[in-house]
Amino acid sequence: MTAASVTSERGFRHEALLYAGIEQFVSRTTPFIKGALDADEPILVVVSRQKIAALRTAMGKNADRVQFRDMSEVGANPARIIPAWHAFVEAHAGQGRRLRGIGEPIYPERTASELVESQRHEALLNAAFDGGADFWLLCPYNTQVLDPSVLETAHRTHPIVADGDGTISSDLYPGVAASVAPYDKPLPEPGTLRATLVFDAKRLPAVRRLVSWEAASAGFMTRSITDLVLAANEVATNSLQHGGGAGTLRVWRDGGVLVCEVRDRGRFEDPLADRRRPAPDRDGGRGLWLANQLCDLVQIRSSSSGTTVRLHMHRDRSR
């Protein structure tokens, strides 16, 4: 496939952009941004604060027509990024114009768990916008600092990969549904196991007590404790209602991070269920959405043997 033929595609175009260092980042993204402005296409750029500043300098007055958002705020928990893109697309729906976005969810500061979830987010983007609006999303990857395996995964999660020399379709991209498949494997044990609690409907209060106590013992502030207890309670309630009426809570401590896991025998069919903003008139179905808003990271793995949800919370978080 040639560069010209992919450009003419309608619908969602999910493209990885390889670059080396901040100067190349600017020189390879500014033509994309200018293209949007020339065609009067709305554009949202979600990258680091430092890169926003560099782009503003390079674009001059034109930068005022670009929407910028800080990735460390929008995407600290990568599961919050798709809702942000959804909001952007919905805000401009029906205007008959193509939309453009730049999003860089993967950067070297990501922890191992965050990296995996960011890669899963990249894979889920294909399903989230498949068959929808004309939306061209560019995902920059810094080849100077990222591990080669991370760059390889970018080829698996993006149908199109661009470098300075041109745009090619990725041979490694397995298609919309299959790109999410590698993220159904069990998660590795995080940190030191602190507690295990098997619960049923009668022991839901015990779930709250245990999570609250473990968070307090790990040195958490009351606000984080309250958030984590609320999230854990909703996830455990899901186990009672959809996961066979029981579940197992496990709590680990990993440095300043507390990880609470709820495991049950239920099966999760829709991998995007936790990133769709619930409609106000709908009853229920808000638990995982809430968990994603409250926690620093949420990991969901589901297979025929059951569903695992892990909530990560940092002791020293700024929010």
Added chain:
Amino acid sequence: MGVMALREQQLDRCIYPRPFPEDFAECPAYQATTFIAADSRNHPLGEWRTCRHLTAGNEAENRGRFYPRCALGTRPQRLQWLAQVSPARLDVVRALQDEFDGFSLPHRKQLSEARSRLHAGSRSRAVEAEIQELIDGFLRVIDRFLTANEARFVDVGLPTQPLRLLIREWVMAWVRTPETVAPRVTDAPPGAFANPVRAFIGLPAEPATEWTRRLWDRPIYSDTILQIVPTLDPPGIALVGDVEASNVQAVARALAGLPSSTGDVHLDLSGLLFCDLGGLQAIVRAAQALDPGRRLVLHGVPRQLERALEIVEWAPLPNLSIAAAAPGAEKAAHLS
């Protein structure tokens, strides 16, 4: 209700077995504290676990006889106190207490031994000097602990500077007094600690006040974690305890049964320890079911519920209103 009910049934009696086992967790207000018991000659007998809120109550019909009394009051009063403190804050204080107990034990043991020698009559200059040195060492490690955990103490409403002074005073008093019971300390400086957290540091704490007049003798619903009671003045209901999947239907039913007359209905949430999204949804739906112009007014909304409401974005809700202050205060604002 206080005095009459107390006289008849000792409703503030502590109903749990004592001494409390190591992993005791049945009473949600339980707050472990260890003290080193001593015999009548002040020889240490070992460590003893008790609850910070446990006091001796005087039996009304039998003066001079005592019963184990909970300083926080009756069960509803305990729940109200807990809600006012918030379970998260209570756990942070418990964690800090555990950490304190851990590092301070060797210091307390040494001090305890020196103290019994002092009060056994060996009031020599050498003993005095040794005790002073032990006190100084103890206060130094406490100081380091307070500094290292300053943010956590401030977070739970215990500013470290007055806490430092209070601990100093307490340690001095404890060493100087020959009695086995913990010494009373003054509230120094006055007003440094809010009422809900006073009990944490051994200061007398008032039982929490109820925001509305609750009809405890006419409960709408009751289980081991939640009580729903009607309120007068303003008319409505109060949820006291935890709302979760197991009792959310009862909450929805109680809300559906709110007085159907005209005017606002009131929901007193100041005794709420926890409310899940199902509970929040039940409240929102109850508000939406009201006729236009009528409001469901929420009083004493806990921070946890505010947070959930903020995230799930159930707005706009013209029938739902959140009162900023206690019902009495709101009424005053309406009258003026």
